[in-house]
Amino acid sequence: MITAADIDKMTAYLKIFNDPGFKPVLRPVSVEEKAHDDNVMCITASPPEYAQEVRGFFAAASKDCWIDSDYMDKHAEDMIRDFRKIREASLSRIRTMLTYCTRGERFCDGFWGDIFTSGVIHAILERLVEIREEDF
Numbered sequence: 001m002i003t004a005a006d007i008d009k010m011t012a013y014l015k016i017f018n019d020p021g022f023k024p025v026l027r028p029v030s031v032e033e034k035a036h037d038d039n040v041m042c043i044t045a046s047p048p049e050y051a052q053e054v055r056g057f058f059a060a061a062s063k064d065c066w067i068d069s070d071y072m073d074k075h076a077e078d079m080i081r082d083f084r085k086i087r088e089a090s091l092s093r094i095r096t097m098l099t100y101c102t103r104g105e106r107f108c109d110g111f112w113g114d115i116f117t118s119g120v121i122h123a124i125l126e127r128l129v130e131i132r133e134e135d136f
Contacts, residue, residue, distance in 0.1 A: 002065045002091060004136040005129050010066075014058045014125045017116075024054045024116040031108045054112060057121075058105075061098045062100045068092075068099040076100030078114065088121040091131055097124055 014133065016022060022069035027049035034042045060066075068074070074096045079085045089097065115121055 002095070004132065006063070006065050007132045007136065009060055010057075011125055011129050011132060013060075014122070014129065016053045017122060017125070019059075021050070022053070024051050025049070025110075026051055028113065036079070045109065046126065048113055049130055050112055056111065056115065058102050062103045066095055066098050066102075068096045071096045071099040071103075080120050080124075083119070083123055086120070089124075090128050094124060094128060094131070095106040 017024070025048055027047050032044050032046075033056070034044075036042060037047060050089045068076075074093075076096045079089070079097050079099060080100060081097075085093075086097065097120075101112075101124070103113055
């Protein structure tokens with residue numbers, strides 16, 4: 001069960017994320033190619049480094065009340081690609097989207113940076129503010 005306090009904890013990040021100087025990604029994914037003596041190309045990738053606030057946000061979004069274990073069957077990826085769907089989302093759908101966003105970094109280095117720069121996280125948090133004002 002999501003409480004008003006749970007929503008307040010999440011939406012408190014808006015002030016941080018709206019700061020013009022805030023940078024969610026401190027170091028992006030880097031890829032390095034090196035040729036070995038035997039002409040074999042070796043590619044190494046370093047994961048991104050995120051701001052402490054980004055890591056804190058996703059830790060908060062990983063709290064049990066925000067997890068939707070059935071998020072893949074609910075087409076969460078389609079939801080976050082459509083800002084109209086985010087603006088109209090119910091609290092249940094917000095849970096689904098947050099779960100998808102939280103787990104996305106496990107499968108794709110740099111995912112969190114992408115959803116920050118695209119405005120997805122901001123839109124989700126703005127919708128949570130509206131839900132909080134309407135329903136709690």
